[in-house]
């Protein structure tokens with residue numbers, strides 16, 4: 674893989690620009706969590722603080738329960754690697770309102786930039802790289818609409834697809850390794866759940 678050039682923060686800002694109450698966003702733990710918050714904290718964002726491997730399954734359930742809303746999952750490669758089976762379940766259920774966007778920096782960024790299996794194989798003594806291609810895995814799971822984005826020229830189309838294209842769709846975006854400030858959402862999980870639920874369903 675050639676060096677990634679896309680920066681995750683402006684990218685996520687562009688993806689979420691103009692988000693209204695028809696867009697439900699779930700972010701995987703770590704950097705994606707800070708990315709969606711940097712774009713503007715909102716009740717219909719569900720940033721996961723520690724539930725590694727959970728966002729795609731959660732997004733799928735939400736998409737099935739809320740067919741009138743668009744559900745967008747934004748997460749990292751490390752998180753996605755933990756729950757590959759959820760992609761097959763997405764394919765099996767095939768909700769037309771679900772989009773999954775994996776920001777692949779080939780690292781466990783949040784815990785110190787250890788290489789994930791999406792990094793190139795180098796066969797060194799601590800090599801964990803396997804060149805794993807998550808878009809090919811998603812396709813192999815049965816999600817027909819999968820793609821990889823590596824350059825600026827494809828960002829506009831990426832944003833349109835994630836926000837509006839008939840799902841389920843899966844997009845892998847190769848992003849730079851960067852040291853970025855934490856931009857933290859509220860840390861209380863019960864509060865995040867309650868405000869999301871209230872914004873979506875109103876008062877019980």
Ligand SMILES: Cc1ncc(C[n+]2csc(CCOP(=O)(O)OP(=O)(O)O)c2C)c(N)n1
Nearest residue numbers: 703704723725749750751752780781782783
């Ligand atoms: C089950 C579990 N294992 C490990 C962790 C510790 N952990 C927190 S963030 C993270 C790395 C996430 O990597 P990735 O999804 O690629 O995100 P990014 O590189 O964008 O931060 C890890 C390993 C955890 N929270 N839960």
